Amino acid sequence: MEGFSLRFYMHSRARKSGMPLHVWLLEQARTRGFAGSSTFQAIEGYGRHDTILHANRVLSWDAPRGCGVHR
Template sequence: MKGIHLRIYTYENSRHAGKPLYEWLLEAAKAQGIPGGSVFRAMAGYGRHGVLHEERFFELAGSEPVLVEFITAPEQADALLEHLQQEGVQAFYARIEADFGVIAPA
């Protein structure tokens, strides 16, 4: 199948509507009918401002990079991005064409 790999980059401590942004993004995508999504926490990373964010043993509140990603139909990816724009979410994203499917025993 052809579709879109939508990747949204944020930080662990980013919040929207009173909850962690990554959690809000998963709920918003599910409400829009996107069939699945995943969140990955990075060990370290930096963004457009060049500030290095990395996990340290003594830090309690994480500013580590978080990746939220979905693989879905182009229309669903566009609708989610439009929804994020309307909600005032500020995050970097990548919209990548993808071939996807399910591998199953014959």
């Protein structure tokens, strides 16, 4: 069995085509027949600027969010 898994990380405020980016990604995966997709709100993490983001220390509309797509 061969497959793959993609993970996307974004801010909750990120948008595409007028909707939250994580919702857009889920819809794209569903319409393309992917086996599954999930979205989650991160507790904390860091990115390219090496700044740790804590969900309880950032505004809820800008909290880190992840989306996984599986095929």
